[in-house]
Amino acid sequence: MKFHLVTASILSLFLVACSEKSPSVTTDARPLEQAQTSLKDAYIDAFLIGAALNEDQIYERDSEVDDIITSQFNSIVAENCMKAENIHPEEDDFFWEEADAFIAFGLKNEMSIIGHTLAWHSQTPDWLFVDENGEDVSRDVLLERMQNHITTIMQRYKGKVKGWDVVNEAILDDGSMRESKFYEIIGPDWVEKMFIFANQADPDAELYYNDYSMAIPEKREGAYALVKGMQDKGIRVDGIGMQGHINLDGPTLEAFEESLLRFAELGQVMITELDVTVLPWPGTEVGAEVSMSVEFQDEFNPYRNGLTPAVEAHLHKRYVEMFSLFHKHADKIDRVTLWGVTDANSWRNDWPMDGRTDYPLLFDRANKPKPFVQEIITITN
Template sequence: MKVTRAVAGTAIAAALLLTITPQSAPAAPATTDATTDATAAAQGLRDVAKRTGVRIGTAVDMAAFNADPPYREAIAREFNSVVAENVMKWGEIERERGVLDFTAADQLVDSARANGQQVRGHTLLWHNQNPGWLTDGVASGEIDATELRQILKRHVFEVAGHFRGRIVAWDVVNEVIDDSAQLRDTIFLRLLGPEYIADMFRWAHQADPKAKLYLNDYNVEGVNAKSTAYYELVKQLKADRVPVHGFGIQGHLGVQYPFPNNVLDNVRRFEKLGLDTAFTEVDVRMPMPPDATKIQAQAYAYSALLQACLLAQRCVSFTVWGFTDKYSWVPGVFDGQGAANILDENFAPKPAYDALKTTFTLGGR
């Protein structure tokens, strides 16, 4: 599908080549059409995204969803795609071996269907947030390689099978390559070897043949050693006829770091392998407290990632990892950092929100 633009493609491409620093972040793109401005201001993100063919999504904190009506209302208003922040992870679904609890995950899926939203599944396998009975069993030797493979297969069929037909895409394996561009040292790699990755995709495809199946990771926005390791992994998986359909680029950025180089080039090389692409967990944190320069740099980073998605041919969705600073995961993980989302703690739009709306409004396919 050929990409067309309401603004010059060269201008967007040039913006993507800029390096973001607190001192040199460019202004978010601005439209000169007053009518377009007024129309966009009255719409949510899902409204302005509609004509581009790129879904706009958010991760959902189910505790906040149930306790905070403005949070729940904003999800319905702003997004046409959702992903569970935690409630589809293995450690949440099967805290006790053999006892599966899909209550919270089913609630999210049911709500999404009522709101006309698609659901991404996150995640079938990760090295974190696994049930204690699994990690303890492997550590003690109670669970050996043969049993671990059986447990993994059962897990995939139980979880992907439970949501069969209701999930548009799954992050099948999450963060399987480390920051040195090697396969991550996990209990799965140690006991099962690298073949477990192909097994996971094959099982997921059997469990839900219509779901798109993704690799997903952070620090792979641009062309670098880690994203190249994924590129080579995908080529091998495709050569082995493994049903891998997409590459998920998380997009956890910080304004204090250079903007990743060659984002569009990176996206396009995965698309040339026959994959869909998606930005799956976008947020842009900053050292606290915020100031005008940091806030402007944040707006640019959100917009630049979205521009890369819109300019690509097979980028299907752009998902923010939470949308309000009220419930952000960032302060609890990155000491002294925060304000990473597109709405503030009172659900007021920040310049990053406006930048996304403008980018969707100007972009098209």
Template sequence: MMTYHTKRTFLFVLLTLLLTGSANAQTHEAEGLKDVYRNYFTIGVAVNQRNVTDPTQMALIKKEFNSITAENDMKSGSLHPKEDVWRWQGADRIANFCRQNGIKLRGHCLVWHAQFCDWMMTDKKGRPASKRLFFKRLRKHIHTVVKRYKDVVYAWDVVNEAMDDGGPSAYRQSQLYKLYGDEFIAKAFKYAHEADPSALLFYNDYNASMPTKRDRIYNMVKKMQAAGVPITGIGMQGHCNIYGPSAQDVDAALTKYAELVSHIHITELDVRCNKEMGGQLQFSKGDTQQMTDSLAALQAAQYARLFQVFRNHKDVIDNVTFWNLCDGDSWLGVNNHPLLFDEHLQPKRAYYKVKHFNPNN
């Protein structure tokens, strides 16, 4: 039988444990994703102009994230629509937000077949630009952009989506490739390295964990590195869905890419609530799809699987970036519900799955 003093001691200890647990829980909730993952990798978000001018959205970014990517404002077509025309306002606003708040900035992207400076590929007579002319223009563009943001950008997606998903050619048959072969990839990395020798330079692509495309990316990067091209990182976009890719495919891709580079970024993560995946611009926007409990559970489970794999590869993954702040911003449409925050900036079930992981598993 407990004595009076024993009971008092027991109740005191129990109350202390309860209060300590409550305080710890409150502290954990006050922390953002960037704090929870401090021993793993930085947590990033792709932003638009609203995100960095609206006080509520700015506060959410500063709480949750310690890396930023400009969704569209640093793409070459946005910055440099004509040979002698530069539009810096949007990119500068995002860069200044990062500077003012001590947030790292990923540069996205210097060369992409879409949203590109197409004028570079045509001479004054309307004919395809020669290699000499094209590469002169490309070098000037890359040097101008990289040097402008050299103080705040720590990594660049130098070339984006140059590999084909599964056609007969390993390379996407873009106008860039048809006119300049894979030399445009090598030159872009060379020029970026000239402009900022300290920046991490990434090749970035979607479906990068699917075996066929994984091997194509691997072979291209290996070939380029053997020729002295300064590719220092691989970006896996991570446009996933609630069913795929499998944890096994993601793990295998990370393991394989780590043979070539010591820096891997998950650059454009979202998990849409359908069976589509990848970075193509043709997709269903889920115009009538409601976020049911079953879809929320499937999405949370997929996010949990992905982050378990990411944590297992923290030795090579430096950063995981979500592609947009909330469902209302998503390029996939609000009714595909792809992100951790809904259209009202409220955390979803998937947010808590990502945040409240067991570090011992």
């Protein structure tokens, strides 16, 4: 894989004076130096720097965003186009167009390509679990359908995808297994079966377990036990994806680090789906359960016209601390992936309530780097 220094023409997109009043940017943005390397080049000896791509980015519909992706990142993951409801909407119908375009984008730009996700309780079509009468299918039928689903997708992209999030979010915050339809119909060994099918479909691809809130001690130990149990049975699991959907204050660096070190005992660690919400949370439990939905309320959208200097400083500190932690443990981390490219296209704007204005990523709504991107780059010096 080749990695190129960012040219002056691409770095020119970084030269901007950001308005404190505009919701499209964060406050007090400073330009990156012309001679500074990109994020991917700064961390070239540490770990891959990735981004999740949506449909517009896959099809290269915005040249400024495309420049950010190709100049700053050396790994990409499919945000939605490989999820079951998108790629396999009907039993005998696979929709390949978007996933093929995603793969083509990665190959063209010599990027490390990650597939997401083969088995997940959410964004999964209803047909998978029911028969022609709408009744739950048997264990054997669901296993057969999932083996076909996994094998068909993985073999289509064999040799092109570095690794797959085989199973996503099978553990609850208390460390117990989520009683999803997979669990109800197949049983507690359903995760094992998915990894067995994936290994059979492509023995050369890396296989990951991916989940959110992995710094919660009970969830950490539940996920650890799940993966360690599979490995002890000879079932291949190459690494753990620690989803980085975090907020300004939680989890603590100490808790995140403890989980990172624990998971490193099992294999590779990937920091996946990284973003930092600045918005107040409409509830007591903070996580990334996509089924959560709350009616819009103004009090939970306080920064529609831009961040205050205090919140901007807090976000700055949080990102620098997190990347400092990642760099400290670079020998254990294979990849750090942002869940999106710019604030404008982040899922955080619409979850768990539509219409909010969030600032969770490294690049703002004007496609410019935030003031702390330069500091994140210089951590490696």
